[in-house]
Amino acid sequence: MPNLTLTQSVALAVGSTILALAALGLPPIRVAYIIGICVIGALAAPFVAAKIRVAHNAVKAVRYRRSHGRWPWEQ
16 A cells, blocks of 8 residues: 555545445434544544643642652752
8 A cells, every 4th residue: 555645544534434334324414423523533632632741740740749848840
């Protein structure tokens, strides 16, 4: 298989998903609904990951404070 760009890979994945769902007998509006949910999830993933990272850093800071008696940024 030739090297595909990101856009081509996404288009291939979406197209094959549409075909698979249509082959299962789902009506086109339901297929479009499922694809929309997947696209929104893919677009939201980086923001969710960033929020998880911020929360994790806050937990680490609190643990540091409990064990050292000061915040990590205090000298």
